[in-house]
Amino acid sequence: MKKLPVILLVFLILSFTLAACSGEPETPDDPNPPNGVENTPPPVTSDNNDPQNPPQSGSNDPGNENGTPKVPPPEPTAFFFKIGDTVVNLNEDINNVIAGAGEPVGVLELPSCAFDGMDRVFRYPGADLYTYPVGDNDFVYNIAFFDDTIRTAEGGIRLGSSLQAVLDAYGEDYEFDAGMYKFTRGKTALSFLTDNDSVIGITYRYAVEDTDW
Numbered sequence: 001m002k003k004l005p006v007i008l009l010v011f012l013i014l015s016f017t018l019a020a021c022s023g024e025p026e027t028p029d030d031p032n033p034p035n036g037v038e039n040t041p042p043p044v045t046s047d048n049n050d051p052q053n054p055p056q057s058g059s060n061d062p063g064n065e066n067g068t069p070k071v072p073p074p075e076p077t078a079f080f081f082k083i084g085d086t087v088v089n090l091n092e093d094i095n096n097v098i099a100g101a102g103e104p105v106g107v108l109e110l111p112s113c114a115f116d117g118m119d120r121v122f123r124y125p126g127a128d129l130y131t132y133p134v135g136d137n138d139f140v141y142n143i144a145f146f147d148d149t150i151r152t153a154e155g156g157i158r159l160g161s162s163l164q165a166v167l168d169a170y171g172e173d174y175e176f177d178a179g180m181y182k183f184t185r186g187k188t189a190l191s192f193l194t195d196n197d198s199v200i201g202i203t204y205r206y207a208v209e210d211t212d213w
């Protein structure tokens with residue numbers, strides 16, 4: 001397991017601080033955040049050099065056994081995370097996560113600057129789950145990787161993966177800013193912080209009102 005780089009520590013601290021002090025989550029009727037390229041990323045010079053991160057591709061099978069063309073599955077509407085076999089959806093009650101994945105290895109509490117109650121960070125192997133309070137419940141709005149023992153649920157990307165592996169898994173529809181590649185689905189975002197074409201930070205995020213997330 002690789003040690004957490006200093007730049008990643010700063011990235012995670014900023015991620016939590018900005019999210020915790022933003023505002024209440026958007027309602028389902030709010031428009032989705034816009035997609036678009038904010039500025040031009042540097043050219044990718046490395047190939048997929050992570051043997052454990054093969055490019056994600058669809059099936060080459062033109063149809064089923066009786067020759068009927070296969071219909072591709074619908075595009076997913078949100079990013080999700082997995083702890084073992086437990087699916088963790090953004091904006092999900094943390095009690096549901098604990099019921100499926102078990103107790104976290106630790107919990108950090110901080111006074112919320114945007115809500116009544118406490119912001120909490122639930123630590124699971126490889127990732128921290130940040131929550132915001134609503135009444136007596138806590139809901140997941142941010143997930144940050146802190147080591148290379150876990151991978152993204154959809155693309156199998158981990159800390160240390162190549163930028164090319166990210167693009168192979170998630171495509172070219174991203175926003176780029178200062179080394180950060182952000183992919184958006186509905187009200188969720190998956191961001192990869194890179195340095196020298198290598199992933200040094202990974203966060204899942206639920207859209208929060210009036211926040212540049």
